[in-house]
Amino acid sequence: MRITYIHQYFKTPGMSGGTRSYEFARRLVERGHEVHMITGDPDADRARITDEAGIVVHWLPVAYSNAMSYRRRLWSFLGFVGKSALVAGRLPHDLVFATSTPLTVAIPGAWAALRRRVPMVLEVRDVWPELPVAMGALRSPVSRWAAERLEAWAYRRAARVIALSPGMAASIRRRFPRVPVTVVPNSCDRTLFAGAGRAGVALRQETPWLGDRPLILYAGTLGVANGVDYLVRMAARLIDTDPEVRIAIVGDGRMRAGIRALAAELGVLDRNLFLLGPVSKAEVVAFFGACDLAASVFVDVPELGANSPNKVFDAFAAGRPVAVNHDGWIADLITESGAGLVLPPHDTGRAAAAVSAFLSDRAGCRAARAAAYALARDRFDRDLLFEDFVAVLTAGQRGEATVTGAGRTAASSRRIHISRAS
Numbered sequence: 239m240r241i242t243y244i245h246q247y248f249k250t251p252g253m254s255g256g257t258r259s260y261e262f263a264r265r266l267v268e269r270g271h272e273v274h275m276i277t278g279d280p281d282a283d284r285a286r287i288t289d290e291a292g293i294v295v296h297w298l299p300v301a302y303s304n305a306m307s308y309r310r311r312l313w314s315f316l317g318f319v320g321k322s323a324l325v326a327g328r329l330p331h332d333l334v335f336a337t338s339t340p341l342t343v344a345i346p347g348a349w350a351a352l353r354r355r356v357p358m359v360l361e362v363r364d365v366w367p368e369l370p371v372a373m374g375a376l377r378s379p380v381s382r383w384a385a386e387r388l389e390a391w392a393y394r395r396a397a398r399v400i401a402l403s404p405g406m407a408a409s410i411r412r413r414f415p416r417v418p419v420t421v422v423p424n425s426c427d428r429t430l431f432a433g434a435g436r437a438g439v440a441l442r443q444e445t446p447w448l449g450d451r452p453l454i455l456y457a458g459t460l461g462v463a464n465g466v467d468y469l470v471r472m473a474a475r476l477i478d479t480d481p482e483v484r485i486a487i488v489g490d491g492r493m494r495a496g497i498r499a500l501a502a503e504l505g506v507l508d509r510n511l512f513l514l515g516p517v518s519k520a521e522v523v524a525f526f527g528a529c530d531l532a533a534s535v536f537v538d539v540p541e542l543g544a545n546s547p548n549k550v551f552d553a554f555a556a557g558r559p560v561a562v563n564h565d566g567w568i569a570d571l572i573t574e575s576g577a578g579l580v581l582p583p584h585d586t587g588r589a590a591a592a593v594s595a596f597l598s599d600r601a602g603c604r605a606a607r608a609a610a611y612a613l614a615r616d617r618f619d620r621d622l623l624f625e626d627f628v629a630v631l632t633a634g635q636r637g638e639a640t641v642t643g644a645g646r647t648a649a650s651s652r653r654i655h656i657s658r659a660s
Contacts, residue, residue: 239635240272242331242350243293244343246300246318248277250290251430254490254516256548258424259337260290265624266631267292274329276322276346278302278314285321296325304461304491308375315340326350333635337361341385344392357397359634361422365409365544372541373463393417398634400627404567405544420630424546425623426555426614431523434556438527447512448528452483452597454561455529457522458549460491465537467493467500468563468586473511474504475590481510483597485533488525490516526556530597531578535563538583543569554614559606561593577609 243263249255263273273293278300279286286297298321302314323346326334333356336347344360351358367385370376376385393399393410399419401407407419442448460466466487473485487497494513501507517525526532532553536542543566550568553560559578562569572578579596581589596602 239332239631240274240330241266241631242274242276242326242329242334244276244322244326244334244336244347244350246278246302246315246322246340246343248275248295249519251519254518256424257427257519258548260293261425261427261620262624262627263293264291265621266628269628274331276325278318285325298322298325304459305494306492308370311340315342318342319345322346323349327353330354332356333631334358335361335631337363338366339364341366341388341392344388344395348392348395351395357634357637358395359398359400359631360392360396361400361402362406362410363402363546365406365541368409369539369541372539390414397637398630400630402546403544406546409544420626422623422626422630423618424548424551425620426551426618427620428555428614430519431526431552431555431557434523434527434558436527437524438529441524441528445528447508448484448486452531453529454483454485454531454533454593455488455525455558456486456533456535456549457488457517457525457552458534458547460487460489460494460497462492463537463539463542464491464493465535465563466497468535468583468589469533470497470501470504470506470511471586472590472593473501473506475587476594477506477510479590480594480597483510483594485511486514486525486529487511488514488517488522522552523556526552526558529553529558530603531561531593532556532558533561534568538564540565543567551614551618554610554618557607557611557614559596559603559610561596563589571613575609575613577606577613579606 245259248259249257250260251257263275266273275293275295277297279297280302282297282299284299288295300314300318319342326346327350331354334347334351336343347358367376367389371382376382393414399417400422401419402423404421407421410417410419456469469485476483498513501511534547534550543564550560560572561579561581563581563583569580573580579592581592
């Protein structure tokens with residue numbers, strides 16, 4: 239197939255951020271498909287085209303940063319809509335694949351699909367618009383009405399929908415029961431993280447403040463939704479009760495300055511908590527290899543429980559347990575598998591005690607590591623989930639079958655179930 243793939247935040251392994259689109263697109267190329275990726279480049283002043291592992295990438299100059307206000311982000315989304323629609327409309331293709339966030343990518347996707355009379359497959363990475371409403375990004379009745387209309391319009395024009403978690407799929411099915419939706423969650427790159435242990439040892443040797451001390455790692459965005467101040471407050475408890483434990487926060491975002499200020503105010507900055515800058519996907523391997531526990535935290539908004547955080551699957555790929563402070567499918571997965579622990583969302587004192595007890599239990603840590611890697615190998619391996627992904631694209635392009643269910647991750651077997659569309 240000739241596939242036009244639209245993703246405003248496309249990243250390569252040499253960049254900071256999730257590489258799901260890169261990994262799936264390069265695998266499509268390896269299967270013989272022609273893939274044109276249309277994405278934004280916040281640092282560019284003109285459009286350019288590059289070849290990334292056989293993917294033809296159209297980089298468009300569209301300003302974007304997690305530090306932007308919601309209003310400025312909206313203008314960024316709309317700017318990308320216009321520029322990407324022009325490029326996508328010119329490309330010949332057999333299928334258009336558009337992945338959110340933002341859901342506005344459905345607009346150039348639907349336009350390009352209509353222009354060439356081909357199907358569009360839509361991927362949903364957030365419970366939208368429920369999440370932006372819950373986070374206060376869409377406050378006025380008019381903006382909420384517009385968001386709901388955009389969502390319904392996008393689903394009506396999609397031949398198939400991919401959701402990144404069971405919660406997202408359930409939300410779509412509840413409100414749009416006729417939409418054919420399949421769960422293909424974020425995945426584990428076991429090849430990339432195969433050398434994580436060795437890289438982690440080297441990182442420890444090169445890092446005086448770490449050495450052989452226990453390490454909790456947060457590697458990801460420092461945005462409003464992430465609530466990373468939770469880890470700062472936990473560090474303030476740990477410095478009194480278990481001062482050898484180190485917390486490393488690796489990333490950038492809108493809340494970075496506030497997190498630094500809070501850490502300094504509570505007396506933990508550069509003592510037991512270290513705020514580092516963002517690193518590339520290739521470089522983050524060493525941090526996961528060095529850590530004893532990877533943290534994935536959010537503010538206490540129920541809709542965030544449906545999220546599918548990259549950092550969780552990177553931890554599993556490295557064979558590292560995960561701690562979360564929220565409910566949802568990841569919390570259930572950790573509880574059922576023993577691959578980490580679930581912390582109370584509001585009590586950082588109890589969280590600190592739970593983390594300290596976990597890290598001091600060497601046998602328990604070894605068992606949690608084994609459980610984490612088993613999840614990476616058996617349920618979330620990227621090559622396995624790519625088969626689910628490509629099955630949806632193939633069904634969408636042919637228009638002959640509907641992929642149902644939740645893919646491998648929720649099935650008792652490793653088969654994709656395909657039924658005839660009515």
